[in-house]
Amino acid sequence: MVKILVTGGAGFIGTNFIKYMLNKYPDYEIVNLDLLTYCGNLENLKDIESNKNYSFIKGNIRDKDLVNEIVKDCNYVINFAAESHVDRSIQDPEIFIKSNVLGTQVLLDAANQFNVEKYIQISTDEVYGTLGSTGYFTETTPLAPNSPYSASKASADLVVRAYHETFNLPINITRCSNNYGPYQFPEKLIPLMIYNALKDKPLPIYGDGKNIRDWLYVYDHCTAIDLVLHKGKIGEIYNIGGNNEKQNIEIVKLILKQLKKPESLITFVNDRLGHDKRYAIDSSKIQKKLGWKPKYSFETGIKETIDWYLNKWMSKSGKM
Numbered sequence: 001m002v003k004i005l006v007t008g009g010a011g012f013i014g015t016n017f018i019k020y021m022l023n024k025y026p027d028y029e030i031v032n033l034d035l036l037t038y039c040g041n042l043e044n045l046k047d048i049e050s051n052k053n054y055s056f057i058k059g060n061i062r063d064k065d066l067v068n069e070i071v072k073d074c075n076y077v078i079n080f081a082a083e084s085h086v087d088r089s090i091q092d093p094e095i096f097i098k099s100n101v102l103g104t105q106v107l108l109d110a111a112n113q114f115n116v117e118k119y120i121q122i123s124t125d126e127v128y129g130t131l132g133s134t135g136y137f138t139e140t141t142p143l144a145p146n147s148p149y150s151a152s153k154a155s156a157d158l159v160v161r162a163y164h165e166t167f168n169l170p171i172n173i174t175r176c177s178n179n180y181g182p183y184q185f186p187e188k189l190i191p192l193m194i195y196n197a198l199k200d201k202p203l204p205i206y207g208d209g210k211n212i213r214d215w216l217y218v219y220d221h222c223t224a225i226d227l228v229l230h231k232g233k234i235g236e237i238y239n240i241g242g243n244n245e246k247q248n249i250e251i252v253k254l255i256l257k258q259l260k261k262p263e264s265l266i267t268f269v270n271d272r273l274g275h276d277k278r279y280a281i282d283s284s285k286i287q288k289k290l291g292w293k294p295k296y297s298f299e300t301g302i303k304e305t306i307d308w309y310l311n312k313w314m315s316k317s318g319k320m
């Protein structure tokens with residue numbers, strides 16, 4: 001029996017990943033360890049609560065005793081748990097260092113002590129910093145994080161790398177671009193804009209709205225992590241991107257169009273401090289080495305995403 005500890009499984013990507021895995025591998029056992037911070041939501045996991053191969057434990061990845069107790073009979077550890085919002089990291093960096101760096105170290109110690117077959121760190125393209133109008137991040141691009149959030153993720157990546165070099169811990173690090181899809185807490189661009197539009201509230205856009213992100217449908221991200229888990233070469237880093245570079249303003253206009261709301265709702269606000277201009281991922285390594293290919297075009301993914309939030313909104317009579 002394969003047993004996997006997924007941390008942060010009540011968050012956006014973790015929720016999607018657990019559902020994807022239970023569906024694809026009905027004989028795998030998944031333990032979800034999550035602190036249920038403001039963006040962890042068990043309601044999103046209600047439909048799998050009674051699955052005998054799924055269990056939930058409320059707890060902090062920094063809790064050594066708890067983590068050791070869980071990891072001791074797991075084959076794999078996949079760490080999604082993190083404070084994940086850049087704006088919050090600018091307001092209060094401390095919790096980002098505690099959860100994202102120190103929490104990772106506790107998981108690594110346990111993985112090392114109990115000889116797990118693989119530890120996967122879910123990281124981000126933001127560790128590479130920002131790009132000008134050309135070029136792409138590859139796995140060898142130097143780390144140059146600009147926000148307290150991305151610095152905490154880059155620091156964690158370095159600790160993961162060090163556990164591999166020092167203790168021979170079997171690891172992979174994945175660095176993905178901006179995910180979109182169902183189950184995301186409405187503080188990040190796409191769900192926030194959808195909900196504000198539905199409520200006819202202003203849609204706040206930083207600066208001139210021309211910052212560029214590379215968008216990855218969360219389902220495609222899950223298929224990539226699945227491949228890394230089963231086929232990723234020990235010690236390697238894999239970039240995962242959707243090849244969908246879009247300006248923030250383009251996304252917002254598209255959301256308004258689909259929801260039949262006026263562009264007059266767009267409100268430009270003061271730019272985020274240290275706002276990275278452009279992220280773009282070169283994911284040719286995972287495509288060539290592991291045969292990964294994203295399935296969703298941006299047009300299909302964003303349509304499904306908007307429909308999903310709209311249905312949720314309607315089913316809850318206008319509540320989030």
Ligand SMILES: NC(=O)c1ccc[n+]([C@@H]2O[C@H](COP(=O)([O-])OP(=O)(O)OC[C@H]3O[C@@H](n4cnc5c(N)ncnc54)[C@H](O)[C@@H]3O)[C@@H](O)[C@H]2O)c1
Binds near residue numbers: 177
């Ligand atoms: N969402 C994106 O676009 C994106 C892009 C690149 C990388 N990532 C990375 O992917 C991972 C998942 O992101 P997400 O968008 O699902 O985040 P999220 O904020 O939606 O979920 C994070 C989850 O981690 C839990 N958590 C936080 N601190 C914890 C702790 N100390 N102990 C246990 N659980 C804790 C929260 O309760 C929450 O359920 C993160 O590591 C993030 O850095 C996300």
